[in-house]
Amino acid sequence: MAESDVLANAELEVLDAYWRAANYLSVGQIYLQDNPLLKQPLAIEHIKRRLLGHWGTTPGLNFIYAHLNRVIRRDDLDMIFICGPGHGGPAVVANTYLEGTYSEIYPKITRDAAGMGKLFRQFSFPGGIPSHAAPETPGSIHEGGELGYALSHAFGAAFDNPHLIVACVIGDGEAETGPLAASWNGIKFLSPKQDGAVLPILHLNGYKIANPTVLGRMSDEEVTSLFAGYGYEPVFVEGADPIPMHQRMAAVLDQVLVRIRQIQAAARTGQGNGNGSKRQTWPLIVLRSPKGWTGPKEVDGLKTEGFWRAHQVPLAGLADHPAHLAQLEAWMRSYRPDELFDDKGRLVGDIAKLAPDGARRMGANPHANGGLLKRPLNLPDFHDHAVKVDGPGGAQAEATRVMGGYLREVFRLNAETRNFRLVGPDETASNRLDPVFAVTDRVWMEPTIPEDVHLSQDGRVMEILSEHLCQGWLEGYILTGRHGFMSCYEAFIHIVDSMVNQHAKWLKVSRGLAWRQPIASLNYLLTSHVWRQDHNGFSHQDPGFIDHVVNKKADVVRVYLPPDANTLLWVTDHCLKTYDRINVIVAGKQPSPQWLAMDEAVKHCTAGIGIWDFASSDEGYEPDVVMACAGDVPTLETLAAVDILRQHLPALKVRVVNVVDLMTLQKQGQHPHGLDDRDFDGLFTTAKPVIFAYHGYPHLIHRLIYNRTNHDNFHVHGYQEEGTTTTPFDMTVLNRLDRFHLAIDVIDRVPGLAAGAAHLKQHLRGKLVEHEEFICRYGEDMPEIQNWSWPYKTAARTGD
CATH class of the missing domain: 3.40.50.920 (Rossmann fold)
Known part of the structure; x- marks a missing residue:
C-alpha cells in the first residue's frame, strides 16, 4: 500500500488536528497563566513571569502519541507510553488531558477554558507539577528527570505481560548515556512467548541542550548497522512536512505492529525459535524530525527550529522584547485553536474521538498504575528453611544459601502467576542463591551450546553484567504490579545510586497521591560484602550504600543487617510482604556461626x-x-x-x-x-x-x-x-x-x-x-x- 493511501483524508485531518491540539496545549503550559484560548490579543500579563519547560522534544512526542492512539483504538491494543526524552512533561500532560484521563484524576482541571487555564498555570509553577513525566503524570511509570533508564523500564514492564505493548520513546540525547546504550540488549531476554513487546521509538531530532547528538549526525546506513548488530530491524520516518510525515508514520506503525504479531504468533504456536536457533529480529522505529518542530523558525535572526536553540524556551524575555510576544502569539495561533476547541474550551467532537476509550487510554492503562494489578506473593513458611541451632554458635551455615532455598520455593509457589523475578549482575551463583536453579533457569534468548547450564527461554532469573539494567528491569517490573529481588556485590551497588534516588523520590511523591496504588517494595540483597572481600581487594570494599539510602525519606527506606541465616530468613520474608519501600539487606555468603534458633530469631527480628x-x-x-x-x-x-x-x-x-x-x-x-x-x-x-x-x-x-x-x-x-x-x-x-x-x-x-x-x-x-x-x-x-x-x-x- 502506498504511503498516501494509508490514511484517508478524513482520518488524516483528525490526526493532524489532534497533534495540533497537543502542541497548542504544550506551548500554553510553558508560557501562559491566563487567556488560554487567546480570546483576547496576547498581552504580557497573560505570560508567566518565570518561563520554564522544554519545547524541543515535545512536538515529536505529541506526534508519536497521536499516532499510537490511532492504532490502539483501531486494534484494541493494550499499550503504555514511556517518555524517555528529558523534560517531555508538556507532551504527556497535554495528551492525557486531551484523552480525558487527566481531568478524571484531577477534577479541578476541567475540560473547558477554566480547566485549561489551570492546566497551563500549574506547569513548572510553585505548588504545581514538574516539567518532566513524574508520579503526578497519569500513565507514567518513568521518572523523566534523569536520562538513561527509559528502555530498561520498558523491558521490565513487558516481562510476564504477554498482551502488553510498551511504546518507549528514546531521545537521541538519552541514547548517548551508558545505561541506555546497554538497554538495547533487553531483547536478548524478552520471550515472545511469555512476555509482551517493547516498541522502541528512537527520536532523532539532532540536538541536546547546546550541541548536536552523536546518533543524530549518523547516516541512516550507520544507524541501521548499529541497531542491526543489537538485533533490531530499524524502520525510518523522516521529514518536516506534517502531512507526508503523518502518512509515513502511519504506514510504518502498521508495518511494525504486523511484525510484532508475527513474532509473537510464531513463538506462541510452537513455530518460533528454540534454544540453539537464531533469535527473532524485533522492529525499531527511527523518527527523524526537527527539534522544536512547528515552533519558531528563527528568533532574533538566529535559527531555532531544527537547532539546539529550540531545546527549552525558544522565546524568552517577553517583557523586554515585544517582538517576542508577538511571535509567541503568532506561533500559538498557527495551530488554529478555534478549529480545535469550541467557545467553552472543549475539544471538538470529531477530534476527541481519536482517543481510545476507558482503560485503553495510555493515561488510564492499569499497567501504568501497577498497584491496581498487584497481587500478594504466595510465600512459603520460612520456618521450614530454618537452620537447626542447638545453642549460640552451635551450627555453621552460609546465610545467603539458606535464603536461596527460601527463594526457590517463592519461585515454585508463583510459577503459574509469573509475578516474581530475581535479577542481578551475573552473581546468583556467586552469592549462593543458586538453589533457585532447581525450579527455574536464567532467561536467555540467544543460542545455547551443550555445555551451558541453567539457561532457557522461560527462565525467571535475570542476569546481565550491568547493574543499571538489573535495576531498571526490576523497577519496571514492580511499577507494573509485580514483585522481585535484586542481588549484588555490596561495593558495586553504588553504580545505581542515582537510579535509587529517582525511585525513592517516585515513592515519596506517589504516597501522597491517592490515585496511585501501592506497589511492591524494591528489595536488595547486598552480599560479598566489605568484610569478606579480602580476596578481591580494596576496589571491592565499600559499605557506603547504606549511607546513601538513609538520606532518603524515612518512610521509604529500611536497612537490615541480619547476623545469621535464621534472621536473614525472617527479614527476607518480611521484605517480600512490604510495599512502597526500598529494603536493603546486607548479609554474608561465607560459612559462619549461627547464633539464634528460629523462634529466637523471630522475636529478635520483630523487635529489630x-x-x-x-x-x-x-x-x-x-x-x-x-x-x-x-x-x-x-x-x-x-x-x-x-x-x-x-x-x-x-x-x-x-x-x-x-x-x-x-x-x-x-x-x-x-x-x-x-x-x-x-x-x-x-x-x-x-x-x-x-x-x-x-x-x-x-x-x-x-x-x-x-x-x-x-x-x-x-x-x-x-x-x-x-x-x-x-x-x-x-x-x-x-x-x-x-x-x-x-x-x-x-x-x-x-x-x-x-x-x-x-x-x-x-x-x-x-x-x-x-x-x-x-x-x-x-x-x-x-x-x-x-x-x-x-x-x-x-x-x-x-x-x-
Missing part, C-alpha cells in the same frame, strides 16, 4: 534490636559496658571480644545488644521504626560506655543517634576506608573492628578498669603483633581465629 542474654553478664545489674553490634562480621567479632573479657575479667558486667533493623537507632519521631527515648536508654543506658561494632562507616551511627542521651559515650568501630588483598580477619584488624581492638577499647573506656587490666591490654596488643607476623608468613589467619567458636552453651552468670 535487643539484648542477647546468652552473651550478656549484667542481668539484674546495670552493665559496666554495652557491647553493641550490627552486621554478621561485627557480631562475630563482638562475641569473640566478649569471650576474651569473660575469661580475663569475669567480674565485668557486659551487656550485648544486637541490631538487625538499623533504623531502630533513630528517634521514634524521625523514623517509623525508631525507638522512643525510654526504650533506647533502657538498652544502652544513659551514662555507660557503648562499644559499637558496625558493618559500615562509623559516622552513620553517630548521625542516627546524635540526639540521644548517651550519645557522647558511643564509640563506634566500623569500616575506616582501610583495605587490601589480605585475610578475612586482617580486614577487621586494619579497620580496628577486630576482637582485640574491641576488648582494648572496653579497657580504655570503662572507668577504673585501665590499671587493673593493664596486663590484659598488653596481651591483646601482643596478639595483634602475632597476627600480623602469622599472616605475612603463612598467608592465612591464625588457627585460633579460624577455629574460634562461642564456648558457652548457657547464658552468662552475673558477677557478685
